[in-house]
Amino acid sequence: MFHAVQYNGTREENYELVIKQLKALIEGETNFIANLANAAALLNQFLDNINWVGFYIADGNELVLGPFQGLPACVRIPFGKGVCGTAAKNKKTVLVPDVHLFPGHIACDAASQSEIVVPMMKNGNVIGVLDIDSPIKNRFDEIDQKYLEKFVETLVALID
Ligand code: SME
Numbered sequence: 001m002f003h004a005v006q007y008n009g010t011r012e013e014n015y016e017l018v019i020k021q022l023k024a025l026i027e028g029e030t031n032f033i034a035n036l037a038n039a040a041a042l043l044n045q046f047l048d049n050i051n052w053v054g055f056y057i058a059d060g061n062e063l064v065l066g067p068f069q070g071l072p073a074c075v076r077i078p079f080g081k082g083v084c085g086t087a088a089k090n091k092k093t094v095l096v097p098d099v100h101l102f103p104g105h106i107a108c109d110a111a112s113q114s115e116i117v118v119p120m121m122k123n124g125n126v127i128g129v130l131d132i133d134s135p136i137k138n139r140f141d142e143i144d145q146k147y148l149e150k151f152v153e154t155l156v157a158l159i160d
Pocket of ligand 1: 052073
């Protein structure tokens with residue numbers, strides 16, 4: 001059973017704790033979908049002010065919807081399109097303070113105001129992305145970016 005914990009440290013300490021929880025959840029399990037599903041659920045109960053968190057998986061030149069928490073979302077996103085496709089194409093995290101100012105943003109949930117997308121890298125290739133949407137502007141900053149990148153690195157290393 002998953003034991004909910006209090007995240008009452010600094011933001012950095014809380015992120016370190018959730019990465020520890022990720023390791024505990026995933027170690028010993030090799031199923032890709034199960035591990036991504038639990039990673040999305042873990043982030044959903046950890047992060048405040050979010051309305052969507054989940055994964056898109058690379059499939060040729062497209063990203064295909066993977067495990068997530070939130071409203072049903074668009075299934076296929078070509079590399080280079082939207083925030084997710086931009087992060088996948090450039091192999092770099094994209095932090096969007098206001099989605100309405102991001103050219104080509106793909107709106108899946110009308111409530112979304114800001115967004116962060118972190119690519120999942122394996123041997124130099126993008127295998128997917130982590131996408132998180134927030135119903136408030138400027139939800140994500142450099143601390144979120146740093147630790148979400150660490151979260152994703154840990155995840156990819158464990159599901160290898
Ligand atoms: N906003 C994303 C699409 C995915 S949804 O947010 C779940 C984008 O522009 O790529």
